[in-house]
Amino acid sequence: MEKAQLTKANSLFSTSVRAIDTVSKGIGGALIALVSATSLFVVDSVTFAVAAVLFLGVSVPKSGETSESDETERERSDGRERDVEAASDGGTKTGDERDDDGPDGSPQESDGGPSESSRETDGGAVESYLSELRDGIDYVRGSALVPIIFSAMVINFGFMAADAVLPAFAESLGGPDAYGVLLAAIGAGTFVGSAGAFLVEERSVSRVTIVGYPIAGVTLAGAVTVPGTWPTAALLFATAVFPGTFNVMVFTLVQSAVDESLLGRVSSLVKGATSIMAPTGALFGGTMGGYVGTETVLYLFGAALPLFGLYFLAHPALRSLPPAGRPTRSPSACEPSGRRSVGARSRGRLAVL
Structure with missing residues (x-):
């Protein structure tokens, strides 16, 4: 807004x-x-x-989770960026191995993996809350x-x-x-x-x-x-x-x-x-x-x-x-x-x- x-x-x-x-x-x-x-x-x-x-009918996504529409838009944006790179400097084409690929050629997870908050223990969550406060x-x-x-x-x-x-x-x-x-x-x-x-x-x-x-x-x-x-x-x-x-x-x-x-x-x-x-x-x-x-x-x-x-x-x-x-x-x-x-x-x- x-x-x-x-x-x-x-x-x-x-x-x-x-x-x-x-x-x-x-x-x-x-x-x-x-x-x-x-x-x-x-x-x-x-x-x-x-x-x-x-309130039982209210669904709030966890921190770090993204909606399906957000994921679709992100994939489209990534695809457009790769196409531009390939056309401008002869780089790898869409779908080819890139710098952020893993050792076996599979893409590494950057922001779609589990969020840090989801991996925290109860003690870590309290410590994180106090830190944020x-x-x-x-x-x-x-x-x-x-x-x-x-x-x-x-x-x-x-x-x-x-x-x-x-x-x-x-x-x-x-x-x-x-x-x-x-x-x-x-x-x-x-x-x-x-x-x-x-x-x-x-x-x-x-x-x-x-x-x-x-x-x-x-x-x-x-x-x-x-x-x-x-x-x-x-x-x-x-x-x-x-x-x-x-x-x-x-x-x-x-x-x-x-x-x-x-x-x-x-x-x-x-x-x-x-x-x-x-x-x-x-x-x-x-x-x-x-x-x-x-x-x-x-x-x-x-x-x-x-x-x-x-x-x-x-x-x-x-x-x-x-x-x-x-x-x-x-x-x-x-x-x-x-x-x-x-x-x-x-x-x-x-x-x-």
């Missing part, structure tokens, strides 16, 4: 996920009101079973992706803390019915934010973040303050819009700047680093909610959101983030100084994020 289309592609992908999330949360809230929360866990287990059955960490070290990951981790921590106290907060508004409405509002907000991310793809990520998170903090504080379920839901909807946009912008930046050979490792690193904060944030929110009250936890998170905007304003690398939809500068002009890591030769674009 062309890098210029990454923002729209990520927006569409995230929008489809958020659409299902929004509908599911609305249905979940209605089911809580109708059949109780305990019965909802039974419904949830059934959906997991259905998902497991669907270190490569991913070494690749992002010294780049602007480090403070981006840090900010995303803290933000995810705060959102999970707020999510942990949301049921108790909804209880003060009207119980399960109110909780379903609030969940649907948050899901709808992230849906709108993800769907509209392409509208700001030509604007600096830093500028959008500097403006977006303070607004989210104000609307969250307002949601806690105003009385009534529907006004609260409307403000929570507004609070969730920018995080939906921010997620699309960040992943678009990563995909457009990271070298393709390490994109999977770096994406896994980003996802893992942010996801690890989810249980910690939920534990913190639930514990603090029991001591200081649910509203206080939400107020604290609302007060923290503008600080992320200030963090992007104060950090030199974050302040100079390019637009998510605009190609980054060439690697040669952005080489990190003083460090030559595994990915340093090809990660110049990452250094300007």
Whole structure:
């Protein structure tokens, strides 16, 4: 896919996920009101079973394997190359012995044989995984992706803390019915934010973040303050819009700047680093909610959101983030100084994020 289309592609992908999330949360809230929360866990287990059955029909080739169409195209390409060589310098004809033939004249296997991963033992696979993880960490070290990951981790921590106290907060508004409405509002907000991310793809990520998170903090504080379920839901909807946009912008930046050979490792690193904060944030929110009250936890998170905007304003690398939809500068002009890591030769674009 062309890098210029990454923002729209990520927006569409995230929008489809958020659409299902929004509908599911609305249905979940209605089911809580109708059949109780305990019965909802039974419904949830059934959906997991259905998902497991669907995954049984998914076939993913092992690393190093190629499809039949790829093999056919490769054979055609090799045949054309040999024909050109024979016609230009009088070399061997197609099918004759070549330099890469074995001692008995049979062609040696180059890239069609067993992949290295298929020959690894379990211990070797673990060692390979750890090595690749270190490569991913070494690749992002010294780049602007480090403070981006840090900010995303803290933000995810705060959102999970707020999510942990949301049921108790909804209880003060009207119980399960109110909780379903609030969940649907948050899901709808992230849906709108993800769907509209392409509208700001030509604007600096830093500028959008500097403006977006303070607004989210104000609307969250307002949601806690105003009385009534529907006004609260409307403000929570507004609070969730920018995080939906921010997620699309960040992943678009990563995909457009990271070298393709390490994109999977770096994406896994980003996802893992942010996801690890989810249980910690939920534990913190639930514990603090029991001591200081649910509203206080939400107020604290609302007060923290503008600080992320200030963090992007104060950090030199974050302040100079390019637009998510605009190609980054060439690697040669952005080489990190003083460090030559595994990915340093090809990660110049990452250094300007």
